[in-house]
Amino acid sequence: MRISKYMTSKLVTARPEDGSRTTFFRMREHDIRHIPVVDDEDELVGIVSDRDLRRPDWVDQAPDLALVYHLDDEMKVGDLMTTSVITVHTYDTLHKAVQLFLEHHFGCLPVLDKTDALVGIVSPLDLLRAFDELEGKALRARKDED
Template sequence: MPTKVSEYMTAKVISVKPDLGVREAFFIMRDEGVRHLPVVDDENQLVGIVSDRELRRPNWVDEDRDITHIYDLNNDLDVGDIMVRNVFCVHTYDSLSKAVKLLLEQRVGAVPVLDKTQTLVGMLSAIDLLQALDHKLDAERKR
């Protein structure tokens, strides 16, 4: 039986609301050690995602090479203004194989995990998938 997403996803998901300022989102990412924040409505339904990529200053390429501020830490914008709305996601019951293909095809490092009611219940990252691979390799070595 194929391994399911629910077995390796990170269930402690840190999500934010669309009206949170981008400065606050940056500090949540930094303090929690995450690079992706799912954006949810009041019913915990996924409405978008923001990553450290969206927080990077769009004009940083015009700056000097010794730039020290690659993030636009301005609360004039809300997360809802910069979030990606067309979110690629997986479900708890999906196979890890399906998740791997999605991350590779879409060139993303993590995806939100939804349950059967479309409620956000976790995140699945490339690190989680590497952990699954490591467990599989360990099991094969022990045979």
């Protein structure tokens, strides 16, 4: 099974010069925890997660989100993003993505096409959907055999 079948292709992206506050609320608006960061040519230059936006010296129980997160647009995504991003390609297998998730404990993997253009993102939830679909097919096949 190829990643292209299960990836999320409706991308929400950020630019390195975007403010952390703007990016945080963009992520909340779209109910996502990771956002690929692209340059002016839409090439992947990094990724930022909701965890990257958190201040390391505050705990989740703080009464004000602004105290927990870097919610100041003077703090730029480019200063907070991870730049050494491991990616997968549309033609890679789900098995490869699973192995990368298990090895590195990522929350997502950006997906590139054969020209290395960013075309999607795959998350553990996408892999669970794939598993559910495949398991459902296997169960139906066994039922048909009985």
